[in-house]
Amino acid sequence: MNETLRFEELIVPHLDAAYNLARWLTRNDATAQEVVQESCLRALKALPRFRGDDARAWLLTIVRNQSYSWLKKTAGPRLVDIDDETGLDDDDQARLSHKETPETWLSRTQDRMLLTQTLDALPATYREVIVLKDLEDMSYKEIAQVIGTPLGTVMSRLARGREMLRTRLLASEWTT
Known part of the structure; x- marks a missing residue:
């Protein structure tokens, strides 16, 4: 081949x-x-x-x-892409249908944005294991191979990262 x-x-x-x-x-x-x-x-x-x-x-x-x-x-500031003037990406525009009210769409979108921002704010060592496990559905063994750490370290980072994420999401819930 x-x-x-x-x-x-x-x-x-x-x-x-x-x-x-x-x-x-x-x-x-x-x-x-x-x-x-x-x-x-x-x-x-x-x-x-x-x-x-x-x-x-x-x-x-x-x-x-x-x-x-x-x-x-x-080492400088990160650039952020700005959406079109509607503020909606293609997925949001496709999902906003006649069945969904603007209020439910806004709530869903805000929840997703809060989760994304909170995950994005985590230190990279925790963010990467959460992304690989929860978004990419990789096994602990595969994650250990990707990041070059022992299996126990992956499990520890995942537990700590999820706890940090949960704590930060709960804290933001109280401030909104």
Whole structure:
């Protein structure tokens, strides 16, 4: 099998997960796209040496390393993408239907924004394990492989991160 076909088979199915991880780590859509592109180039170059059976974990390890490399290079303020003038992304526009009232849409959107902002504010070591476990549905073993730590550390970080998230969400509930 040539390397292009092997790349398409092993790596392409995991591009959404790669982007998701890069986005949560870098906190920037454009940067996440660049990180994933660079990670894919690195994966393609290293593919002849890849002998593992978990291409997703391998790719996400590369994405994680690339994301942290980018974070080290940039010490300034992060750029934030601004939505169009409606403030709605394509998913929100598609979901706002005649059956949903503006009040229920606003409540749902605010809840999602609060969760996103709160998760985004967590330290990267906790944010990454929450993203990999709860959003990407990876096993503890896969996460340990991606972040290069023992299984117990993954479990500890996940528990602490979830507790930090819960505490911060409850605190914000009292202030709103």
